[in-house]
Amino acid sequence: MQKLLVSQDLLIIDELGFVPLSKTGAELLFEVISQRYERGSMIITSNLPFDEWTEVFGSERLTGAILDRLTHHVHILEMNGESFRLRESRKAKS
Template identity: 45%
Template sequence: MAEDPIKSVLHYAQALKAAQAGHRIAFATAVDWVARLKSAHNAGRLPAERAKLRRMGLLVVDEVGYIPFEQDAANLFFQLVSSRYEHASLILTSNLPFARWGDVFGDQVVAAAMIDRIVHHADVLTLKGSSYRLKDTGIDTLPSARADNTAQ
């Protein structure tokens, strides 16, 4: 999990390193990946699309959690993560802690299963700091994306 601007630099650097090592890479936002999978599903070619993506050495999924997913979209995203688990690399970026992913995916069980697959064999980076985009704007903070600890 990372925040701007380091987030972008880190995933681009890792993708470049993978490409230089001869791996095929693909980059898109979480919403774009779901749209691609939904289109494949609607065309009856979801298994073929998942197989095609599995052949990629690295998928970069940016902006996980910026927009909540409906149940069908959450299931497609879970299938993407699950199909990569222990087969190929995945870089995810999010402005949300894992504790909030149940809200994004509309299902705590699906979110927990997805997180389990993501963090197993992973290096999880948590970066803190202000948004680079706020520099020189006079705005010090934005609404927090941190988990509400009062609900425990």
């Protein structure tokens, strides 16, 4: 699986941080990110600011290493506002 994830032209990780990772899961994700570093494109979505990612990965050192790789050669799009799902749900109830 790891070789497959590394070999893709684009890897999308949606809702990173929605569920905290186990120690093993965090280490495996680090390996994938490290292997893809400067070799393949990634899109990562998260509702968490970077300073809360330590809660997801469980280690300041690991989080720092991941962020170091992810934020080098990056475009960060910060989107604020109402959730489109919430907006659509409200429309449906009206």
